[in-house]
Amino acid sequence: MELEPHTFDREFDLAELLAGMPLARMAQILATLLAGEFRLVTVGGQLMLGRAEPFAQPCHAAIRHELETLGHLESASDGEARLSAAAGMVELVLQLSARYRMAADLHTETVQEDYAALQHQHAALKESEARYKTLSEELEERVRQQVETLETAQRQLYQAEKLASIGQLAAGVAHEINNPIGFIRSNLSTAQQYVRNLERLAALMKAGDMAQFQALWNEADMAFVTEDFAALLGESVAGADRVAKIVADLKGFSNVDQTEEEIVNLNDNLRFACNVIAGQIKDKAELVLELGELPRILCLPGHLNQVFLNLLLNAAQSLPDQGRIKVCSDVLNHEIRILISDNGCGIPEGNLDRIFDPFFTTREVGSGTGLGLTVCRDIVQAHGGRIGVESKVGAGTTFTVYLPVG
Amino acid sequence: MAEIDEVNRKITLKLVYYGPAQSGKTTNLMRLHDLLAPDLKGEVMTLETQNDRTLFFDLLPLGFRTPSGWLVKLKLFTVPGQVAHDATRKAVLSRADGVVFVADSQRTQSVNNAEAFQNLEENVQRVGLDFASVPLVVQFNKRDLPEAQILSEEEVRARWAQAPWPLVFSSALIGEGVKETFARLLEQVYPVLDKFCALQESHGVDRQSFVAAVTGG
Numbered sequence A: 001m002e003l004e005p006h007t008f009d010r011e012f013d014l015a016e017l018l019a020g021m022p023l024a025r026m027a028q029i030l031a032t033l034l035a036g037e038f039r040l041v042t043v044g045g046q047l048m049l050g051r052a053e054p055f056a057q058p059c060h061a062a063i064r065h066e067l068e069t070l071g072h073l074e075s076a077s078d079g080e081a082r083l084s085a086a087a088g089m090v091e092l093v094l095q096l097s098a099r100y101r102m103a104a105d106l107h108t109e110t111v112q113e114d115y116a117a118l119q120h121q122h123a124a125l126k127e128s129e130a131r132y133k134t135l136s137e138e139l140e141e142r143v144r145q146q147v148e149t150l151e152t153a154q155r156q157l158y159q160a161e162k163l164a165s166i167g168q169l170a171a172g173v174a175h176e177i178n179n180p181i182g183f184i185r186s187n188l189s190t191a192q193q194y195v196r197n198l199e200r201l202a203a204l205m206k207a208g209d210m211a212q213f214q215a216l217w218n219e220a221d222m223a224f225v226t227e228d229f230a231a232l233l234g235e236s237v238a239g240a241d242r243v244a245k246i247v248a249d250l251k252g253f254s255n256v257d258q259t260e261e262e263i264v265n266l267n268d269n270l271r272f273a274c275n276v277i278a279g280q281i282k283d284k285a286e287l288v289l290e291l292g293e294l295p296r297i298l299c300l301p302g303h304l305n306q307v308f309l310n311l312l313l314n315a316a317q318s319l320p321d322q323g324r325i326k327v328c329s330d331v332l333n334h335e336i337r338i339l340i341s342d343n344g345c346g347i348p349e350g351n352l353d354r355i356f357d358p359f360f361t362t363r364e365v366g367s368g369t370g371l372g373l374t375v376c377r378d379i380v381q382a383h384g385g386r387i388g389v390e391s392k393v394g395a396g397t398t399f400t401v402y403l404p405v406g
Numbered sequence B: 001m002a003e004i005d006e007v008n009r010k011i012t013l014k015l016v017y018y019g020p021a022q023s024g025k026t027t028n029l030m031r032l033h034d035l036l037a038p039d040l041k042g043e044v045m046t047l048e049t050q051n052d053r054t055l056f057f058d059l060l061p062l063g064f065r066t067p068s069g070w071l072v073k074l075k076l077f078t079v080p081g082q083v084a085h086d087a088t089r090k091a092v093l094s095r096a097d098g099v100v101f102v103a104d105s106q107r108t109q110s111v112n113n114a115e116a117f118q119n120l121e122e123n124v125q126r127v128g129l130d131f132a133s134v135p136l137v138v139q140f141n142k143r144d145l146p147e148a149q150i151l152s153e154e155e156v157r158a159r160w161a162q163a164p165w166p167l168v169f170s171s172a173l174i175g176e177g178v179k180e181t182f183a184r185l186l187e188q189v190y191p192v193l194d195k196f197c198a199l200q201e202s203h204g205v206d207r208q209s210f211v212a213a214v215t216g217g
């Protein structure tokens, strides 16, 4: 925007004040008013309007503007009054022209000023826009990194949670196995004693020393030994069978990470999870199973086992000295419904909304990551199902898992 | 800055009446027109108003002839006081040789006065003048109003005690203090002008005669 740098308050000369006026019309009017030829000249003698040649003996009237004389109106005739009236008219016209010029130039000045200010603002805006763009790009990158870090951390936590439940599981299993192993071990050492006796008897038999043989037979109470030996071995076989069964159950947990789907009857998974937990709670709780007929479904059994075990462990931890855990299953409105309830301490109402939130835990630090229920919910949702909770402080808690059929 | 026109032997000065809306700038100019009697006095040109409020500016031209035969012309302007007209205010203030700040003595106007004064300081700098050296007189107007309504002289003096500018109390409505305000400004303008165009040496105008010639004694 290039505008002439006219200042509105400058001094005007006659030429500038007449510029843009309908001069031909003005000349006509002046000629009529003055009844003849006239000249409008500047103080410097320059002709602005009227007859080119100077008059021989002209009459003058000054044309004044503000404080100064800008020019003269000249006429040949001697009508003084008319001349000064016409000059007054010209002065009025010049005054109006000056007003217009000043207003127009002031307006231009302020518009230029506003425009410059706008341009300045625009430049500042563009600059800040660029700054914000960089900033937002940086932010995006930072958010991306944060998300990545969080995801890694979460994955690690999920892993830790899994390890924690496996740890709890291992403790239970160790306890379960220790018992049979203990009596198998003691049976075997008794059996070793019996075998040594048999060797000595066999040697006496070979030598034909029947008196000695009879004495030793009686001394070692071989009548009881033969009977007890069979019992020992029978007991040991049963113990070994129990260990074998526990190990077989454990296999169900060795495929926690198995991502292959299988068609299963969830009752089997519930039984298995109950078996795993049974060892841990047998002193303090009764485990009741009410399993209804279920259709087989396609699922990730390892993952669902983790859910059930988690819910059972939660229930076990909430129990008082003598408690009861009840596991029910049935089909309701084309959904498999699994209820795991306890008569333990219950969950305060204020916490109910939050128990599925990551890292929410009411247990003391160290006993879990607070991800157990979050993981459960995630797994159930990944199966297209949902998980709910109802609880009453002092009365107990029921977790309900719904899974779609087929 | 004053303009020297060697061809037409003319020195032109610009003096600006600044201040908050409705403080009495236009009234000052009207009164000056009535009260002053210089050699040359034009009419007050009111460019545009709306309900008595200046939209562009008012202009009063005054002048006198120096002994050297030059014309000294003073153009007195008022600015529009309303906050919205800042661009116009700034344009009118451009090239000023002196400023009268017309404050409104009413207690209710204290904030407006302060804001307008701050606006003056900003605009003086924006138009490239030096606030510390621009000739300035502060006028507290409307002294005719009931005492309860206006700040007392003591209060005003206390508030402006640290300020270097002459303080004049006036009632433009009645015409009191108007001429004095103007004379105080002329006294301050003279030394700057003398330095700029040797008023004393080349034109035979000293400070006293300068003020007398412009005000008409």
Ligand SMILES: Nc1nc2c(ncn2[C@@H]2O[C@H](COP(=O)(O)OP(=O)(O)OP(=O)(O)O)[C@@H](O)[C@H]2O)c(=O)[nH]1
Pocket (backbone or CB within 6 Å): B019, B020, B021, B022, B023, B024, B025, B026, B027, B028, B052, B053, B054, B055, B078, B079, B080, B081, B082, B141, B142, B143, B144, B145, B170, B171, B172, B173, B174
């Ligand atoms: N009582 C009293 N009223 C005054 C005085 N001076 C001005 N006024 C009144 O105040 C009102 C505004 O006066 P103006 O001179 O138009 O004010 P301004 O500063 O030019 O206002 P803007 O053009 O809007 O900036 C008018 O009604 C004046 O009559 C004064 O000394 N005393």
Ligand SMILES: [Mg+2]
Pocket (backbone or CB within 6 Å): B025, B026, B027, B052, B053, B054, B078, B079, B080, B081
């Ligand atoms: Mg005004």
